[in-house]
Amino acid sequence: MKKVIKKILEKIKNNKTFLITSHMNLEGDALGSELAMYLFLKKLKKKVLICNNDPTPQIYEFLPFSRVIRPSLKDEKFDVALVLDCSDSSRVGKVKDYLSNARCIINIDHHISNTSFGDINWVGPNYSSACQMLYKLFAHHGIMDRNIAVCLYTGIFTDTGSFTYANTNQETHKVISSLMQYEINPHHIDENLHSLCSPQDLSFISKITSSLKYDGRKKICWSLIRKWEDKGFDLTEVIFSVMRLLREVEVFLLFKKLDRGKVRVNFRSRNYVDVNHIAQFFGGGGHKRASGTTIEGSLESVERNVIHFVKRYTNGLKTRKKR
Amino acid sequence: MKKVIKKILEKIKNNKTFLITSHMNLEGDALGSELAMYLFLKKLKKKVLICNNDPTPQIYEFLPFSRVIRPSLKDEKFDVALVLDCSDSSRVGKVKDYLSNARCIINIDHHISNTSFGDINWVGPNYSSACQMLYKLFAHHGIMDRNIAVCLYTGIFTDTGSFTYANTNQETHKVISSLMQYEINPHHIDENLHSLCSPQDLSFISKITSSLKYDGRKKICWSLIRKWEDKGFDLTEVIFSVMRLLREVEVFLLFKKLDRGKVRVNFRSRNYVDVNHIAQFFGGGGHKRASGTTIEGSLESVERNVIHFVKRYTNGLKTRKKR
Numbered sequence: 001m002k003k004v005i006k007k008i009l010e011k012i013k014n015n016k017t018f019l020i021t022s023h024m025n026l027e028g029d030a031l032g033s034e035l036a037m038y039l040f041l042k043k044l045k046k047k048v049l050i051c052n053n054d055p056t057p058q059i060y061e062f063l064p065f066s067r068v069i070r071p072s073l074k075d076e077k078f079d080v081a082l083v084l085d086c087s088d089s090s091r092v093g094k095v096k097d098y099l100s101n102a103r104c105i106i107n108i109d110h111h112i113s114n115t116s117f118g119d120i121n122w123v124g125p126n127y128s129s130a131c132q133m134l135y136k137l138f139a140h141h142g143i144m145d146r147n148i149a150v151c152l153y154t155g156i157f158t159d160t161g162s163f164t165y166a167n168t169n170q171e172t173h174k175v176i177s178s179l180m181q182y183e184i185n186p187h188h189i190d191e192n193l194h195s196l197c198s199p200q201d202l203s204f205i206s207k208i209t210s211s212l213k214y215d216g217r218k219k220i221c222w223s224l225i226r227k228w229e230d231k232g233f234d235l236t237e238v239i240f241s242v243m244r245l246l247r248e249v250e251v252f253l254l255f256k257k258l259d260r261g262k263v264r265v266n267f268r269s270r271n272y273v274d275v276n277h278i279a280q281f282f283g284g285g286g287h288k289r290a291s292g293t294t295i296e297g298s299l300e301s302v303e304r305n306v307i308h309f310v311k312r313y314t315n316g317l318k319t320r321k322k323r
Numbered sequence: 324m325k326k327v328i329k330k331i332l333e334k335i336k337n338n339k340t341f342l343i344t345s346h347m348n349l350e351g352d353a354l355g356s357e358l359a360m361y362l363f364l365k366k367l368k369k370k371v372l373i374c375n376n377d378p379t380p381q382i383y384e385f386l387p388f389s390r391v392i393r394p395s396l397k398d399e400k401f402d403v404a405l406v407l408d409c410s411d412s413s414r415v416g417k418v419k420d421y422l423s424n425a426r427c428i429i430n431i432d433h434h435i436s437n438t439s440f441g442d443i444n445w446v447g448p449n450y451s452s453a454c455q456m457l458y459k460l461f462a463h464h465g466i467m468d469r470n471i472a473v474c475l476y477t478g479i480f481t482d483t484g485s486f487t488y489a490n491t492n493q494e495t496h497k498v499i500s501s502l503m504q505y506e507i508n509p510h511h512i513d514e515n516l517h518s519l520c521s522p523q524d525l526s527f528i529s530k531i532t533s534s535l536k537y538d539g540r541k542k543i544c545w546s547l548i549r550k551w552e553d554k555g556f557d558l559t560e561v562i563f564s565v566m567r568l569l570r571e572v573e574v575f576l577l578f579k580k581l582d583r584g585k586v587r588v589n590f591r592s593r594n595y596v597d598v599n600h601i602a603q604f605f606g607g608g609g610h611k612r613a614s615g616t617t618i619e620g621s622l623e624s625v626e627r628n629v630i631h632f633v634k635r636y637t638n639g640l641k642t643r644k645k646r
Contacts, residue, residue, distance in 0.1 A: 162485045163499075164513035170503035176486075177496035190487040191593075197568045199541065203533050205568070210529030214522060221522075242565060245520045245528070270514070 001140055004122045008106055009141060011120060012044065015079035019102055020050045022084050023091040027234065028158025028193070031060045031069075033084040033108075033130040036138070036151035038065060043143055049073065053093025059233040062192045063154060064147035078102040083118060085130035085155075087111035087285075108133055110159075113276065113285060128167040131155025135175045149182035154189055162190070165289065194241075196233040205235070209242045214249075215311055221246060222253035222307065224299050228264070240268050251275065251310055255303050258294070263302040266292045273314055281309065324463055327445045331429055332464060334443060338402035340370045342425055345407050346414040347376045351481025351516070354383045354392075356407040356431075356453040359461070359474035361388060366466055372396065376416025382556045385515045386477060387470035401425040406441060408453035408478075410434035431456055433482075451490040454478025458498045472505035477512055485513070517564075519556040528558070532565045537572075538634055544569060545576035545630065547622050551587070563591050574598065574633055578626050581617070586625040589615045596637055604632065 012018075020037050022030035034050050041048045050069045060066060072094075081102035086092055086109055089099065099105060107118030110133060112125040127133045131152040138144055156176060160168045163176070180186075197205065208223045215221075221243060229235075236254060243252045252268040265282065267275035268290050275291045284293020295302045335341075343360050345353035357373050364371045373392045383389060395417075404425035409415055409432055412422065422428060430441030433456060435448040450456045454475040461467055479499060483491045486499075503509075520528065531546045538544075544566060552558075559577060566575045575591040588605065590598035591613050598614045607616020618625045 162487065164485065164509050166508075166510050168503075168509050170500050173496045173500035173503055177493050177500060180491075180493040180496055185489075186487045186491050187489050195567060195570045195593075197570060199535065199537060199544075199569065202535070202565075202569055206529040206531075206533030206565075208529075210526050210533060212522065212525070218522065238568060242525075242529075242568075244518060245561060245565075246522065246525055247514075247518045247520060270518075271510075 002122075004120065005137055005140055007120055008108070008122060008137065011080060011104060011106060012041070012046070015046075015104075017047045017077070017079045018049070019073075019076075019078040019081040019098060020048060020084065021052060021081065021086070021092050021095045021099075023086040024053045024093045026052060026054050026056060026060070028060065029129045029131055029155035030085045031056060031063055031066065032151040032153075032155025032158070033134050034069070035063050035065055036131060036134050036148045036155070037082055037084060038068065039145070039148045039151070040134075040138055040141075040143055043145075049076065049078075051095050051098060053095050057233055058231075059193055059196055060154075062189075063151055073098050073101075076101065079104065081105045083107050083109075084134075085109055085111075087114045089115070089117040108137075111287065128165075128169070128172045129155050129159035131159070132172060132175055135179070144179075144182065146182040146184075149179040149184055150189070153179045153184050153186075154193070157186075157189065158193065194238075196231075196238065201231065201235065201238075205239055205242060208239055212243065215307070219249060219314060220251045220253070220307065220310055221249045222255065222303070224303060225254060225256045226299065228256040228258065236266050240266070244268075244270075251314060253306065253310070255299055255306070257299045261298070262294055262296055263299055264292065264294050265302065265306055266290075278310060278313060282306065325445075327443065328460055328463055330443055331431070331445060331460065334403060334427060334429060335364070335367065335369070338369075338427075340400070340402045341372070342396075342399075342401040342404040342421060343371060343373045343407065344375060344404065344409070344415050344418045344422075346409040347416045349375060349377050349379060349383070351383065352452045352454055352478035353408045354379060354386055354389065355474040355476075355478025355481070356457050357392070358386050358388055359454060359457050359471045359478070360405055360407060361391065362468070362471045362474065363457075363461055363464075363466055366468075372399065372401075374418050374421060376418055380556065382516055382519060383477075385512075387473055396421050396424075399424065402427065404428045406430050406432075407457075408432055408434075410437045412438070412440040431460075451488075451492070451495045452478050452482035454482070455495060455498055458502070467502075467505065469505040469507070472502040472507055473512070476502045476507050476509070477516075480509075480512060481516065519554075519561065524554065524558065524561075528562055528565060531562055535566065538630070542572060542637060543574045543576070543630065543633055544572045545578065545626070547626060548577060548579045549622065551579040551581065559589050563589075566591075567593075574637060576629065576633070578622055578629070580622045584621070585617055585619055586622055587615065587617050588625065588629055589613075601633060601636055605629065 020034050081099050105118040107121045110124050110127040114123040124133050250270050251273050254266045256264040269275045274288045276286050276288050279291035279293045282293040343357050404422050428441040430444045433447050433450040437446040447456050573593050574596050577589045579587040592598045597611045599609050599611050602614035602616045605616040
């Protein structure tokens with residue numbers, strides 16, 4: 001057993017009260033790992049709370065026990081805070097205030113950019129997801145049931161883009177095969193996660209994807225969205241999923257006009273462009289293939305600056321690749 | 324080892340020349356199983372030909388050795404014909420004429436409707452795909468390599484709808500995990516199969532999906548396409564994949580205006596409507612969840628008749644379901 005896994009299991013064994021949290025802008029791996037950990041600790045008769053900065057998006061409400069998640073805490077104290085799928089303690093948002101109420105922070109995460117902010121840090125960039133890490137942790141303890149399996153499946157499924165991203169490997173499918181024992185219905189989970197749109201939503205998305213902009217080489221593709229509305233699901237991801245139907249495009253961007261002169265920029269890349277790097281240049285961050293940032297300025301000026309940078313960045317890569 | 328697998332392996336061992344074929348309207352499992360079987364037999368130093376009724380769709384040209392597939396044969400004789408992923412000998416199309424040139428027909432298929440038309444029939448409706456069956460066959464022989472693995476992965480991936488259909492189970496992921504050993508790039512395969520559109524294609528698709536029609540209960544959704552162009556990929560499937568983003572819709576239809584006063588109607592359903600049954604009423608056919616037919620008449624009159632029928636049909640089901 002890995003030393004750090006042993007350490008985490010010991011810490012869990014020797015303590016009674018736990019707080020679980022994850023990053024802002026909740027998605028499948030964040031919620032899947034939180035709820036799986038909650039159910040695991042409950043099986044060990046621990047006292048557990050989950051608290052998140054953001055409300056649970058509607059599409060994840062099918063996850064078992066998703067209703068136990070709380071938007072805030074009183075002045076509860078905790079023996080241990082478990083921060084899952086979260087690369088930096090600032091990404092837990094307002095929950096950061098409660099972290100100091102815990103005597104020990106355990107940080108379990110698969111982001112390469114993790115800052116090791118915990119007292120115990122298990123950072124596994126070779127794992128597809130925090131959920132795949134938790135599978136390993138629980139397996140060491142011999143604990144699994146249908147509810148935990150549904151949570152872990154969902155986190156792995158979403159973070160691997162339905163098992164197609166480069167983070168999917170032999171081990172990922174081995175874990176999924178093992179989870180499938182627990183009568184998981186992949187069709188039901190897929191439908192919950194991907195069949196989300198109202199007729200109005202689909203019409204909105206289609207209007208965006210019918211008039212995309214491209215750079216001259218058609219390697220970069222983007223859209224400006226003047227009126228963005230938050231939905232009970234990740235509309236950004238749905239738009240990108242349609243944009244991904246395009247062949248040969250490497251970088252996908254969305255520019256969304258926000259209130260108070262700000263623009264949210266989301267980046268996705270397909271094969272080789274490190275969009276985490278690009279987002280960091282503009283004060284944001286994320287993963288190599290998915291990142292984002294918020295920039296002050298008009299939609300047009302932000303578009304101009306970012307696209308200029310991305311063009312130069314990808315051209316530079318091209319040159320470097322040729323060498 | 325299953326008796327029938329033993330029988331097939333013996334038949335292969337004791338013979339020298341083989342013909343491989345599959346069904347008309349080739350897709351991933353047909354081509355994946357054909358090419359995997361071809362490579363397996365080549366490793367055993369057999370003389371092998373693949374011949375299909377239809378040409379290989381462009382999107383499957385990435386499959387290893389896809390260029391060996393022939394559109395016709397001379398008067399070659401074969402010891403054994405292997406008919407893969409094909410429920411009925413009539414579905415091999417014109418290749419049927421060559422089947423009589425073989426002394427023995429081996430039929431390996433996972434369709435429940437298989438008519439057991441071969442001399443040896445291995446029909447496995449519990450397998451996700453013919454490719455998953457072949458994995459088992461090859462495993463008994465201890466033969467596998469990267470090219471075979473890519474073919475089998477592709478067949479399983481396409482026939483399980485990226486591992487989300489109800490035919491996906493524990494065994495499916497176990498097989499995939501084992502195939503992943505051979506440095507398969509799932510992202511590359513997914514991209515070959517799903518990232519197909521030019522900017523013009525995506526704009527065309529988006530125009531269709533931005534103005535869909537719905538019945539009053541929003542259970543049926545359809546579009547009229549006045550100018551249809553065949554592509555090197557299945558544009559129909561791509562449009563349906565975008566329509567499937569809609570929640571709660573059960574039946575999806577496309578009406579395409581063809582030459583000479585004809586209209587092609589494609590049907591898809593999600594959970595319970597038997598669109599094979601509906602298509603049969605209009606002289607067509609297919610599967611429970613995917614079917615089609617061609618009807619004479621104007622776009623509007625065909626739309627009126629078909630939608631009227633589908634509404635009555637689904638309302639009837641609703642009533643029956645309530646009982």
